[in-house]
Amino acid sequence: MVILFGKKKETVPAIYTVETCTACGDKVRRVFEEGDYVFLSKGESLCKNCGSSSTMMVSAIYGEYPPEKNAAPST
Ligand SMILES: [Zn+2]
Numbered sequence: 001m002v003i004l005f006g007k008k009k010e011t012v013p014a015i016y017t018v019e020t021c022t023a024c025g026d027k028v029r030r031v032f033e034e035g036d037y038v039f040l041s042k043g044e045s046l047c048k049n050c051g052s053s054s055t056m057m058v059s060a061i062y063g064e065y066p067p068e069k070n071a072a073p074s075t
Contacts, residue, residue: 013063020059024050027059036061 015032026049038058045056 011065011068013065015061015063017058018060018062019045019056021047021049021052021055022057023047023052023055026050028056032061 016029017032017036019028019030020026021028024047026047028048036058038061040058041054042056042058043054046053047055
């Protein structure tokens, strides 16, 4: 399930996946890949923090809009 925070429809949000290491709790954000879902555990994932393998679990998936270029406060 992907939760998007509405803004402009013409702006395509970047989808990110957050993986949490179940061994040390380290969180890693990466670009969403097809097939990702919350609580998914990929066997090939390696924790960069503690080095444990098969401990990375998807904890969140969210869409993030890029910063608006037109919203600059300078005149
Ligand atoms: Zn870890």
